Amino acid sequence: MNDPIMLEVFKNKLSAIAEEMGVLLQRTAFSPNIKERKDFSCAIFDNKGRLVSQAAHIPVHLGSMPLSVKSALELVNFEEGDAVILNDPYRGGTHLPDITLVSPVFIEGKPAFFVANRAHHADVGGISSGSMPLSSSIFQEGLVIPPVKLIEKGKIKKEIIQIIKSNTRTPEEREGDLFAQISANLTGIKRLKELVSNYSLQTVLQYMEALNDYSEKMMRNRIKQIPDGTYTFHDYIEDDGLGNKDIKISVEITVSKNDVSLDFTKSSPQTQGSVNAVRAITVSAVYYVFRSLIKRDIPTNDGCFKPINVITKKGTVVDCTYPFPVSAGNVETSQRIVDVVLGALSKAIPEEIPAASQGTMNNLTIGGINPETGRPFTYYETIGGGMGASSISDGESAIQSHMTNTLNTPVEAVEFEYPFMVERYCIRKGSGGDGLLRGGDGIIRSIKLLTDAEITVISERRRIPPYGLFGGKPGEVGRNEVIHRGRKIIEAGKFSRKLKKGDTITIYTPGGGGYGKPTP
Template identity: 45%
Template sequence: MNPIELSLFASRLDAVCDEMGAVLRNAAFSTNIRDRLDYSCAVFDAAGGLCAQAAHIPVHLGSMAFAMTDLVAREDWVPGDMVIVNDPFLGGTHLPDVTLIAPVFSGGERVAFVVNRAHHADIGAASPGSMPVSRTLDEEGQVIAPRHLIRAGILDEGWLARLVAATRRPGDARGDFLAQVSANRAGAQRVAELVGRFGTAAFLADLAELNDYGERLARRAIGMLPAGVYRFTDWMDDDGQGTRDVRLQVAVRLADGEAAVDFSGSAAQVVGNINCPLAVTAAAVFYAFRCLMPAQTPACAGALRPIRLSAPSGCLLNARSSAAVAAGNVETSSRVVDLVLGALAQAAPERIPAASQGTMNNLAMGNAAPGAPWDYYETLGGGMGAGSTGGGWSGVQTHMTNTLNTPIEVLETRFPLRVRRYGLRSGSGGAGRRRGGEGLVRELELLAPAHATLLTERRHRGPWGVGGGGPGQPGRNLLNGESLPAKVAVELVPGDRLRIETPGGGGWGEA
């Protein structure tokens, strides 16, 4: 293929992912998917290798790229199939993220897969929002090992009914699952049209060339960094169960256009839910290196070939089955990005920014009251780390998440909540030649009783600066003016005010 044809081919695959996302958003019932855009869509080859992805959620997409090969090999696929999974130790991330996988056949031959992953604010946990301060995986909701939701075009209505019956709003849950089905059907149709246009042999040859191109760009980008071994250590605040200052450590070895990332020395898995399946750790590593590659680098398996990672079994970043992981997907993944970027900053301080807020500031709340049950889940933006070319952005989602906030109008219409304050947290960004971005302040007043859970980080140590830049301010959680822990479950009554102040980003360079 000449470069123009290759670019067009890559863009066609990207467009399939974008269309899948549009279908999913427009068909979904929940605010979490429809308004916050907490979902991701991708195309994989017949063996489970990544071919293309939309600009959705990095932690979703990187973990799917890491796990799909094993998932594909588990099943006997026929046309019209769709497999559902959320088990974090069998290809998922955490239980609210539910993945649907559909094969694409052409002329009787399997040629590709289309996949989407969406965050369900209720996956059947006892705690509203299905993000509890948990100790085991079972406390976090329904665990779905890979199984057919649709077999040869026939939907398993009985099993779907049992799945949604465990949620507080079964109608909304069913609508979201069927929206995911619709997204995959749209994607499968578009991929089949591409294969029909080019022919199976040409389509597969083009995929191989796309992967080779991605690998060349990735090796060149990594090869531009000075060879050597770069180490960095950072800490999680706590696990919500009494363990504080949980150590994370990395050694990044760069040589000959390849990167070996080793997390030996990191803490053992903990009782609380900040543990990570290896797929989530891989997603953070892939993301950090993808940021160093040229913008035209295709999101394909080839671009990941020069990157290897290892983490001891049973450590925080490669937890064993049944470990609690609800916050690992959102909080620990954010810290892994900080960890890898902290190591790379030693190799290329002019190219690596200071630490961003390092948390998604997870807030989950709701009530199972008869007649008016509700579940609300939100992640809040904060400060972006500053870099050599400019200060950090303020009040944005950073790194491993790419969701929107729930608009105030939607939040106050759908839930018994009133937004009392929503704005930037002045002075929270780290000082330096380039200042870190400012965090947010969001204060909610309860209009009805609710159970609320906070899973947050960077409440003890602020995000670090680079090259003499100062740290960003740590975040704070408050209930009626009184401080709350970083990870906590509380009962709220009408009139209570829950206030979350998110961290600022680190500064870059001496002022």
């Protein structure tokens, strides 16, 4: 019989271990993307690769990190002191900049648990700085790392580090971030061993299983509150950056008692550009939506997702096949999958679902040579926008939403680390959709280059606005603006170009949709 007090104790202890891993990763990382923006996730798994606890980090990693762990378990024979590195999207990854490190926790000579973390590296090679190119193949996006041992029996394999460093524009930064990931896993291993020492392996495993059962019960109770039926919705990715437009994302949600099935098979075929999502991304987006429907503080673990069945079709934009490009699928298509799932659920539980948020991460990468050091630099950032209004409140303004949970890079950090001047950073007033309750406003961020550089922008909602609900107006679309040699250029949602010293890139991010008919 499980003690309910001890169940709560273990819930918080396991969560605290994952959170502590994240704190150490952030504080020891080299790149602003990790140490300032917190673009990473940390989690604990059982010896079968099932998710036990994940810190409240990046939602897009929610369903994909377990697949990376299971892939590592299938392909590698773990020994004590090992750590496996991978980023392959077709083996549980998301896109190539997201590098995952998996480490076993040996107890009594056997792997009892696994700890893992995933961090977005600012550059892993590829045809453009920042490894977020307008690509037509995964080979153009950077170095693909299958599950291989980075650490073997406690000894770091320096040749693996050297291969990674030799394929990136910023080798010292990559090495520093990898060592931060190693340190985070070592902390997780240490804390889990202390937990077993204090309570016994049998007790820890007992309460891990009990927490899984508890989360499953809570999810089934939540699904049961959604009226039985079938609900459909579709929306579009505007383009893939290579001329293909209006790429459909479609879902059919069937709720039956305390189970739910989501069918994405009517979505568009995989496309030439990089907006393709591997199945892991689609699963992550679905899990995020349903986890967010539960207002109580329950553990995020494998049990949460047992009642949820995700159906995809190979060769579609939501379940692409090797070697199609995927760099934007992780950041942009994931957002649209959330939009369509929420849109369908709004027909079932209208008072509990918000209007569309900005629906994009406004990815900006800039790379060049730093004139002060003579070394290459790569800058990567996602920029917040407006959240959709709900039945109880206006949408939040100038915030990261849905599948990203990162912070912004502070102006001071940007100007300290890079040859940039941030000329403008403010709320984009009035960009939220009107309604009984208004959508949140977007952001204006303007960066002046102090050296020649190559920029790439991957963004959405530049043509099709974030939808309002129940009479609410859509949010305003975003805009990408370049001033090149004194001439203003309105760019497409996805573009890459070389700029000169003194040129400026300004991103106007979308507002969120409104909710309900505006009052006269």
